[in-house]
Amino acid sequence: MGMSIYGYSQKTEIYTHKNKDYVKALSLYNDKQYQASQAVFKEVAKSTDDYETKANSHYYIATAAIRLNQLGADKLMERFVEDYPTSTKRNTAYLDVADYYFETGKYPHALKWYAKVDQSSMSRKDKERFEFNNGYALFSSKKYKDAERYLNRVTNSATYGSQAKYYLGYIAYEQDNYQEANERFDQITDQDELKEKLSYYQADMNFKLGNFEKAIALAKEQLPKADRNEVSELNKIIGESYFNLKQYNNAIPYLTEYKGKRGKWSNTDYYLLGYSYYKQGDYANGIDQFNNIIDGDNSVSQNAYYHLAECYLKLDKKQEALNAFKNASQMDYSEEIKKDAYLNYARLSYEIGNAYEPVPSVLTKYLETYPDSEHAKEIQELLVDSYITSKNYKGALELLEKNKNYASKETYQKVAFYRGVELFLEQDYESALEAFNLSLDNAEEPKFKARANFWKAESLYLLNKFDDALVSFVAFQQNPMSVSTDENKELDYNLAYTYFKLNDYVKATSYYKKYTDSKPEDEAKLNDAYLRLGDCYFVTSKYWPAIETYNIALKNRGGQKDYAAYQRALSYGFVGKSDTKISELKSFVTKYSKSTLKDDALYELGNTYIKLGNEDLGLQAYNKLIEEYKGSSLVPRALLRQGLVHYNASRNQQALAKFKTVVRDHAKTQEAIQAVATAKLVYVDLGKVDEYANWVKDLDFVEVTDSELDNATYESAEKQFIENKTDAAIRGYENYIKEFPNGSHILDANFKLAQLYFGKGQKASALPYYKYVADQGGTEFTEQAIARVCEIYIGDNKYTNAFPYLEKLEQTANIKQNVTFAQSNLMKGYYNQKNYSKTIAYAEKVLATESIDNRIKSDAHIMIARSAIKTNNETKAKEAYAIVQKIATGERGAEAWYYNAYFKHKEQDYEGSSEAVQTLVKDFSGYKEWAGKGLLIMAKNYYALGDAYQANYILENIIKNFASYPDIVAEAQTEQRLIKTKEARSNSSINPDGN
Numbered sequence: 002m003g004m005s006i007y008g009y010s011q012k013t014e015i016y017t018h019k020n021k022d023y024v025k026a027l028s029l030y031n032d033k034q035y036q037a038s039q040a041v042f043k044e045v046a047k048s049t050d051d052y053e054t055k056a057n058s059h060y061y062i063a064t065a066a067i068r069l070n071q072l073g074a075d076k077l078m079e080r081f082v083e084d085y086p087t088s089t090k091r092n093t094a095y096l097d098v099a100d101y102y103f104e105t106g107k108y109p110h111a112l113k114w115y116a117k118v119d120q121s122s123m124s125r126k127d128k129e130r131f132e133f134n135n136g137y138a139l140f141s142s143k144k145y146k147d148a149e150r151y152l153n154r155v156t157n158s159a160t161y162g163s164q165a166k167y168y169l170g171y172i173a174y175e176q177d178n179y180q181e182a183n184e185r186f187d188q189i190t191d192q193d194e195l196k197e198k199l200s201y202y203q204a205d206m207n208f209k210l211g212n213f214e215k216a217i218a219l220a221k222e223q224l225p226k227a228d229r230n231e232v233s234e235l236n237k238i239i240g241e242s243y244f245n246l247k248q249y250n251n252a253i254p255y256l257t258e259y260k261g262k263r264g265k266w267s268n269t270d271y272y273l274l275g276y277s278y279y280k281q282g283d284y285a286n287g288i289d290q291f292n293n294i295i296d297g298d299n300s301v302s303q304n305a306y307y308h309l310a311e312c313y314l315k316l317d318k319k320q321e322a323l324n325a326f327k328n329a330s331q332m333d334y335s336e337e338i339k340k341d342a343y344l345n346y347a348r349l350s351y352e353i354g355n356a357y358e359p360v361p362s363v364l365t366k367y368l369e370t371y372p373d374s375e376h377a378k379e380i381q382e383l384l385v386d387s388y389i390t391s392k393n394y395k396g397a398l399e400l401l402e403k404n405k406n407y408a409s410k411e412t413y414q415k416v417a418f419y420r421g422v423e424l425f426l427e428q429d430y431e432s433a434l435e436a437f438n439l440s441l442d443n444a445e446e447p448k449f450k451a452r453a454n455f456w457k458a459e460s461l462y463l464l465n466k467f468d469d470a471l472v473s474f475v476a477f478q479q480n481p482m483s484v485s486t487d488e489n490k491e492l493d494y495n496l497a498y499t500y501f502k503l504n505d506y507v508k509a510t511s512y513y514k515k516y517t518d519s520k521p522e523d524e525a526k527l528n529d530a531y532l533r534l535g536d537c538y539f540v541t542s543k544y545w546p547a548i549e550t551y552n553i554a555l556k557n558r559g560g561q562k563d564y565a566a567y568q569r570a571l572s573y574g575f576v577g578k579s580d581t582k583i584s585e586l587k588s589f590v591t592k593y594s595k596s597t598l599k600d601d602a603l604y605e606l607g608n609t610y611i612k613l614g615n616e617d618l619g620l621q622a623y624n625k626l627i628e629e630y631k632g633s634s635l636v637p638r639a640l641l642r643q644g645l646v647h648y649n650a651s652r653n654q655q656a657l658a659k660f661k662t663v664v665r666d667h668a669k670t671q672e673a674i675q676a677v678a679t680a681k682l683v684y685v686d687l688g689k690v691d692e693y694a695n696w697v698k699d700l701d702f703v704e705v706t707d708s709e710l711d712n713a714t715y716e717s718a719e720k721q722f723i724e725n726k727t728d729a730a731i732r733g734y735e736n737y738i739k740e741f742p743n744g745s746h747i748l749d750a751n752f753k754l755a756q757l758y759f760g761k762g763q764k765a766s767a768l769p770y771y772k773y774v775a776d777q778g779g780t781e782f783t784e785q786a787i788a789r790v791c792e793i794y795i796g797d798n799k800y801t802n803a804f805p806y807l808e809k810l811e812q813t814a815n816i817k818q819n820v821t822f823a824q825s826n827l828m829k830g831y832y833n834q835k836n837y838s839k840t841i842a843y844a845e846k847v848l849a850t851e852s853i854d855n856r857i858k859s860d861a862h863i864m865i866a867r868s869a870i871k872t873n874n875e876t877k878a879k880e881a882y883a884i885v886q887k888i889a890t891g892e893r894g895a896e897a898w899y900y901n902a903y904f905k906h907k908e909q910d911y912e913g914s915s916e917a918v919q920t921l922v923k924d925f926s927g928y929k930e931w932a933g934k935g936l937l938i939m940a941k942n943y944y945a946l947g948d949a950y951q952a953n954y955i956l957e958n959i960i961k962n963f964a965s966y967p968d969i970v971a972e973a974q975t976e977q978r979l980i981k982t983k984e985a986r987s988n989s990s991i992n993p994d995g996n
Contacts (some may be wrong), residue, residue, distance in 0.1 A: 108138035110531035213242035268990035292950030300334035352921025395421035451480035499872035528559025560851035563596035632813035637672035701743040800830035859889035895925035
């Protein structure tokens with residue numbers, strides 16, 4: 002950069018100096034033979050007494066050491082200055098060493114020595130060199146302010162002026178002072194020397210000054226002669242200049258050629274190219290660029306996310322657009338973009354659902370944020386409708402109570418109606434009734450008025466308020482709009498049942514007949530209607546019509562054929578066809594060997610044989626019942642009947658044996674009490690009253706002396722029960738059980754007390770009384786008591802306690818629904834115990850049952866699917882979940898849709914998998930854990946499809962919104978780190994360790 006450091010005075014010295022060795026050493030030094038000269042100078046310094054010669058020798062020894070890069074060379078020079086303070090070479094030494102370090106590019110060392118120079122004693126030429134070199138060294142050390150001070154002193158120098166102006170221009174350029182930089186560059190006279198460097202900077206400065214046309218011209222001129230790094234930067238300048246001139250088509254090829262800083266693009270780079278594609282209508286390429294911008298939080302990112310959302314919308318990718326609008330709406334850099342993005346986010350949330358926050362919450366926040374928006378009325382209507390479409394009728398009702406102006410009275414009527422149906426399906430019939438009444442109080446639309454009356458009637462029916470139910474069914478019937486409703490198809494059936502419950506069998510018959518004549522599509526209901534019609538005929542002693550009706554039920558494809566066959570057999574008995582009755586019952590026992598009515602058939606068969614005087618066959622039928630159905634409540638009756646047959650035939654010992662078996666095995670039952678009473682007659686006949694007394698003495702349920710008090714106490718409680726005085730009845734039964742723990746009515750008292758507590762919702766209080774009855778076995782209350790014990794334990798999630806009762810219920814229940822209840826809960830219990838083979842076995846038992854509803858079916862298929870997942874049988878799981886998906890509602894439905902997404906993801910059907918997640922999120926938004934797990938899959942789907950933005954956005958929102966599910970959040974965080982680490986390789990704006 003500077004001139005030679007050797008001056009004219011040194012040459013003169015060679016010829017005038019008297020010391021021959023000194024002259025030789027100096028000659029060697031000037032020939033750059035520094036080491037040889039250094040050795041001679043050392044000898045001269047030792048041998049001479051001349052101050053000037055000694056001083057000069059030490060000076061050259063030190064400068065030679067510096068040139069030879071010897072260790073401690075700077076110390077030698079410092080010692081020279083210290084030892085010879087009056088030497089004429091002192092200042093020359095500082096400048097000489099500094100210039101040497103400058104020439105070798107060691108600028109920090111040069112600056113150290115320039116700082117020591119006395120500027121006042123320099124020649125003009127040395128000073129010029131000093132100013133430029135010092136300024137350049139400071140420039141190279143990026144000390145621009147100090148560099149400017151020195152370089153400004155030589156701007157008019159013939160030697161250094163052009164270079165000084167260039168570096169001053171560059172300093173202005175680096176400090177973004179492009180006006181001054183341009184002025185400096187324009188002042189440079191030696192253009193040829195600096196042209197190569199100036200073209201790039203001038204192009205960049207013109208771009209930064211907004212002179213885009215000039216920037217393009219300069220950059221294009223420089224492109225052919227630029228190196229690889231400059232080519233990339235020049236393409237960026239040209240591309241961005243075209244972008245700013247809104248010539249997006251011209252911008253694209255140049256922006257595409259930019260290679261990035263150190264091989265990485267920034268979010269801004271992706272935005273410029275993405276926006277150019279967007280403006281050209283190339284939305285797919287626009288998305289490919291915009292979606293590289295993840296974790297951005299500046300005005301560029303807000304713009305990018307907004308336009309990314311618009312690209313998605315243009316390609317009908319609404320879920321993706323929703324996410325991008327949400328991002329843009331959360332940034333404050335442009336209020337206009339924020340507001341418009343929020344509006345679009347709210348609309349899309351309503352249209353397709355929202356996985357991260359409830360749709361009503363989104364719409365409410367919009368109204369709170371922009372209360373004066375011209376779109377407020379539209380959003381209010383969407384808000385009400387969002388509650389309805391997301392089936393959050395409770396929320397809708399609460400909203401309309403506070404903001405009646407948000408919707409019409411008709412909408413209020415419909416919301417109350419739907420809330421009523423929801424509560425009805427939850428079996429909260431009292432609350433459902435309130436909602437239906439609310440709907441009727443706001444009745445504007447006749448059709449919904451009709452429907453509300455229908456469902457009100459259904460609620461009243463299930464609350465056993467049959468008279469009131471009838472009034473509402475009739476109100477529905479009389480509404481002209483009822484004929485256009487789906488409910489109308491069920492009216493005759495429901496009216497028939499209501500009259501049946503009111504014991505008005507004539508009207509019940511009429512409506513059952515009307516319903517069966519209409520030939521409805523629902524085969525199960527049609528079959529049930531035929532059965533009940535048969536029952537109406539049966540109960541009104543019209544046995545021949547009953548037989549004909551049961552025959553139709555037997556021919557139909559519906560279930561309960563065993564019931565129809567049994568009732569038909571009984572009917573034949575009542576029309577005097579005892580032989581046919583016997584034939585039918587015998588056929589029944591064989592044909593319906595697994596029927597819950599088989600014990601009833603055997604009992605009735607025995608009774609019929611006895612009645613016809615065929616004792617042997619009658620006793621055989623009773624024996625078959627006793628042997629095959631040990632837990633049946635008919636066993637003590639059959640034993641008692643056998644005892645009576647023997648007694649009537651004067652087979653007293655055999656009679657006593659049977660009576661004693663009843664007492665021993667079925668103590669405390671009414672049959673046991675009757676057996677004791679009849680046994681007493683036998684003992685009297687035998688003249689063995691003492692034996693009777695001794696026997697009875699050991700029976701704890703027969704208290705002969707206290708029998709009157711026993712009966713009186715029980716009857717007192719019973720009276721309160723009949724009069725529906727619940728609390729008084731509870732006190733009465735509790736008193737009876739306390740006073741007569743082995744009383745003759747102990748089973749009845751325990752059961753009725755349990756029922757009263759259960760009816761009041763005090764299930765824990767009911768449990769011990771149900772258990773008492775359930776543990777006795779063989780009574781008319783046993784089955785219901787066992788079922789209630791199971792229900793209470795299961796309600797408290799105590800499957801271990803429930804197990805023995807569930808098993809007993811499955812083995813002994815006469816009512817088919819109780820068998821199904823036992824099997825379905827044993828299935829769930831075994832699943833909780835991780836016994837997956839038994840879970841599947843019970844699930845298959847449940848599915849083999851006729852006429853079960855979809856909820857029970859979906860439970861069984863879910864258990865099969867879950868057990869298959871646990872045992873890694875994904876093929877079986879996939880089949881089971883596919884069935885559940887078609888029939889399930891609520892959480893079961895959410896689970897099935899999650900697995901639909903899971904299996905599609907595994908099969909690399911990423912778009913299909915994400916569509917399944919969208920359905921899960923929209924239709925089952927209340928089941929947040931499944932939604933969170935589904936969103937994890939969706940994030941993986943998007944990343945597999947190359948959409949890093951969507952993947953990161955979803956993961957970010959899982960982390961923010963699913964804190965209640967730490968496992969889901971942890972997996973999202975792991976997945977997000979992997980994505981950011983990978984994307985950071987090509988995007989300099991991404992920090993994989995944070996935002």
